[in-house]
Amino acid sequence: MRQLTQKLKDGSMGVIEVPPPRLSPGRVLVRNHFSLISAGTEGSTVNAARKSLLGKARERPQQVRQVLETLRRQGPTQTYRAVMKKLDAHSPLGYSSAGEVIGVGSGVRGLAVGDFVACGGAGYANHAEIVSVPANLCVKLPAGADLACAAYNTLGAIALQGIRQADLHLGETCVVIGLGLLGQLTALMLRASGVKVVGLDINPRMVEMSGRHCADLAFDSNTPGLPKIVEEASGGVGADAVIIAAATHSLEPINLAGRLLRKRGTVVVVGAVPTGFDREPYFYRKELVLKMSCSYGPGRYDPDYEEKGLDYPAGYVRWTENRNMRAFQEMLHSGRIDTSYLSTHRFRLNDAPAAYDLILNRTEDFLGILLEYDAAGADLETRVEIAGRRRRRELKSGAGVSFIGAGSYAMSHLLPNVADCDGVSLMGVVTSTGTSSRTVAEKYGFRFCSADERDVLDHEDTDTVFIATRHDSHAEFVLKALEESKHVFVEKPLCLTFEERNAIRETYERVQKSLTQPLLMVGFNRRYAPLAVRLKQALGSGPMCLMYRINAGSVPAESWIQDPELGGGRIIGEVCHFVDLMIYLTESLPETVYAALMGDPAETEDTVGITLSFAGGSMGVILYCANGAGSVAKEYLEAYRAGITGILRDFRELEIHGSGRMKRERLLNQDKGQKEMVRQFVSATLGKEGRVIPFREILASTDTSLAVKESLRKRSVVRLRDTPTDVSACAGQFSAQK
Template sequence: MHQLTQKLGSGDMVIQEVPYPQVGKGMVIVKNHYSIISAGTEGSTVVAARKSLIGKAKERPQQVKQVIDTLKKQGPVQTYRAVMKKLDAYSPLGYSCAGEVIEVGEGVTEFEVGDKVACAGAGYANHAEVVAVPVNLCVKLEHEANLKDAAYNTLGAISMQGVRQADLRLGESCVVIGLGLLGHLAALILKASGVTVIGIDVSEAAVKQAVDHNVVDLGLTRNAAGVEEQILNATKGHGADAVIIAAATSSLDPINFAGAIARKKGKVVVLGAVPTGFDRDPYWYRKELELKMACSYGPGRYDLTYEEKGIDYPLPYVRWTEKRNMEAFQNLLTTKRIDIGYLTTHEFEFDKAKAAFDLVVSKSEPFTGISLKYDTSKAISKAKITTSDATKLGKVNISFIGAGSYAQGNLLPNIPEASEVTRVGVLTNTGTTSKRVAEKFKFQFCATEEADVLDENTNTVFVATRHDSHGPYVLKSLQANKHVFVEKPLCLLESELDAIIEAQSVANKAVMVGFNRRFSPLTTKLKKTVGTNPMTMIYRINAGAIPKDTWIQDAEIGGGRILGEVCHFIDYLTYLNGSLPTKVSASALPDANQLNDTLNILIQFENGSSGVIGYYANGSKAMTKEYVEVFSAGTSATLSDFKELKIYGKGKPKKTKLLNQNKGQKEMVTAFVNGLLEDGQAPISFEEIVAVTKTSFKVLESIKRGGEQVDI
């Protein structure tokens, strides 16, 4: 299937063939009939992409700071890879569309094949022939619905949320500042609700369009003579009950103008992208105005549980969610209480999408809404897409399932270039990522179906997906008789671990987890120095806080930071002392969100060694992130951020300092592939991997039992 993409680095826009999207749990596959171009949001994205690197940097100072921070901590190589991944990636465009359901995922009950639907969401409701959308970002339409109008779904829901935040009653008044698509739609919704609407815009054409279609009761340009007095007269001398700012500008004029025209104790709702640094006097303070933000489509937006898991908020407690806002907007269209047909001033066939965006950027002629129309008679294929002419196979034939930021920065670039190593296929959730990774790293194809990367041409699978799918993909790979490398953790459930142990015993294939730190050059030197005597070890991690709504903190998807990250450090201590963990106790600092991400862990090992892991999310980022101390038979050592190693023994301490941090990713991938080439074995024993994974589970158990020591 075909999708519109753009590279952030070059600004190149192209419609390209990408793999058919995967239908995940709680998702529907939709064949698009129409999608809408948002001149504001998408237009600014396209304009930014077409700027020089300096221009991009000026527009994104926060991202420039992140690059500088990465450079300081990880060095130029990792920083370069991270930046180029962003610049070279195929970025999908679009976030509002309508079409028909052609496939439903597991657990979906409210949709069926053939339903007409409207969809929303950046990364989901793209400009593409086929899209995969979570159920809470998709609404069912009446059979007779006009799909071109319905494709305004996202924009309508955003405007609807702005109106709801204004909380107006029948007969009250509202000024809408900015009569672009969002402001125009907000005015239509307000008018249908019995609110007196006054529209303001810097463009005479935008005001004229609103007046000509009876969208506003009064339309004025911002620079009209006596504009404030006219608004005061229209509101019987009181001022507007509410002001909705739907403009997009860096100027403070909209927020200060809103203060001037709102009545005392009125509301000002920010719907567009404007600064809010208003002047305190003479209006905002004296009128005791209320400033409110409208968060996109409404409650549920940016909530992983709502959007990705499809768990709805109970209607009696959250009357208007983002999905219910979409449904309300579509109901206005179906019942013809609002008419938006005239908003589509331009319609382009999908294969002419680039010309449509050229119009948005150049503004060579007036436009309001721009619609892309799709050829729905075209057959859609799930076949894999060839990205290389190579067909030969070697001794190690690698396919990737998942290929996100970590894989692109640390795994894929480090696969050895050898005649006996073949890069076969790539499978990811998004077709754009699959295609770009397959092309950049010279794989033979990118795919939609798991069977394509688990067939006889692949004998080694790299799993680099979100944590919740690690266990299932490792199991499927073993059952398909493949060697498997999985980015940590191995799995999130003890039942998955049991199944993996059994499957590995049957397949007798190598299983490797991405515990890279043990492969760091400084770790190699440290282990050689401390030897095999029983030792005491301290590993302190200044991990920093991660918001509770981040996917890694979600118990079902990310497993939390103990299963998702602390396993790294358990493995490291296991490797250093050379024996398996036998007992563990752990206690976590109480926190309001019960994240268990600030904790101390004490581990006992078979050879008598002991190790303490201090994993802290409550510290300062200015401090070194990872620090290790080891004490053994008269020798002590410290390792700081995998850049500096100090050995203390007889005489003067010996110091080794690297120019750049090296956590061993390259050495790890090389060791894994070379192990398969030599004898089909992984460089970490399966016994160690199982023990580390079990210990991670037992850490959670010990915390639940009040820090009690637990046998592993």
């Protein structure tokens, strides 16, 4: 299918072929008929993308600070990769559309194939022939609905939420500052609900248009005597509310609102304006109320609502973003508002770049710009061949590698290192969106990109599958790949539950009896870090005491990582890393686990202390903290054995004490072992010498992290019984797993 994208690096824009989105639970596949270009939001995005790197930095100082922090922690190589990953990506545009349902995912109620719907949401209702939209971000349209008008869905909901925040009543007066698309929609709905509307703008064309279509009175914002004009228009009272739908860096709109409002009036900020108002004489003396309007309404930015489809009860939250969309569409279809005059331009999808040139260059007046699609239907081929691909290597020794998932971590640590391995040819890549899979395929020279993992799993030239998706899908893809006798590398964690763990163990042990004997590897990279290897050499073999402190930092509660169903939480998702390094150093598996949590277990598991005992007599303590200072190194490990003490700081510095003079080694860049881990695994898949993690050690790390959760639940020691205990014989494991 075709989709409009731009690259943030230079602002280049084009309509490209990408795999269509796959049908997922809780989502609806929609064939777009129309999508609306938001001249304000999207124009700003495109304008920023076309600036120089220095210009981009000036516009986004917060992101510059993040880059500098990454540079401090991880060094120039990883910082460069992280920045270029963003700049080189095909970024989707658009967030408001209307079309026909062509697929309904499980769990979706009230929608069927053939229904017409209006859609919203950045990253969902894109400028693309086919879009995948969560159920709560689309509304069913009545028969005979005008799809061109319905495509204003998102902006209509944003305008309506601003009106709700103003809490106006019949006969009251509202001033709308900023008469662009959002302001015009706001004025239309206010007037239809019996509110007197005064529109203000600095553009005479917008003033004239609103005076004819949506406002009782309309003026230039710089008109002398505006407070007196508004006072007379409101019967001597003053404006009951001011809704600011403008976008500017100036304080003038909010200070103007203060001058126009009656005592105890309300200012609602819908547009992008600063709020550093003058306290005297208006805001303080009038006791004015300042409110922010959050996009489409309640539910916005809540993954439980938007992604999982969990609705808010109407008795407690009357107007959600979905109900705002529905109310807007009802006003359109009933004829109470007429938006037809707003659509000043229409472009075919292939001509979309010209629409943005019009917005940025302002070669003529415009307001609403619609993109129109071929309603006959887009190609639903899930696989897109990359013509003229940049092949890094031709196929050697049958070593075809494909990826399922290629997010931030894979782009920074897996893909560059896999591509640099000798004897590897990159075959196919599957990601959650067509734009990301196309970006990865072009950047690294894959033969094809796809929306369906079967295109990879059934691909006869794919011998090895790398899995770097969200945690909840790891077990599913591992099992599918093993069943196809593919070598498997999966990012941590291996799985989220004991049931998944048992299924993987059963499948792995069964396929090991086949001729192919595929390898299974989990991305526990720290044991491959050069300083970790040297620490192990210095300590030697035998019982030891380990203390591992992780200054993990906080992760927002709404992040998918914290979601028990998607990410499994930070214990399942991250602690397995540190357990694996302890297994590597001690050459033995954990026997008992005891964990204690700071705070209420029902609220957070971010700060936890874990005590482990190992079969070989070693002991380890993991202190995982989310409440520390960001200036402190993230990882700190102390190891004690037979008069030797090793101190490892953030995989950049190692100290060895107790064997003569203290030895210190420092690295220029942090090296957590990802490159060596990939090199060893790929070498093993080629039948060469390669140090891979024994399967029982993978199971032990997984079991231990699951046992930590169990210990927290029981508030007692948990004994691990279901794994072998002696792994000393596997310390030099090569090629095949035991």
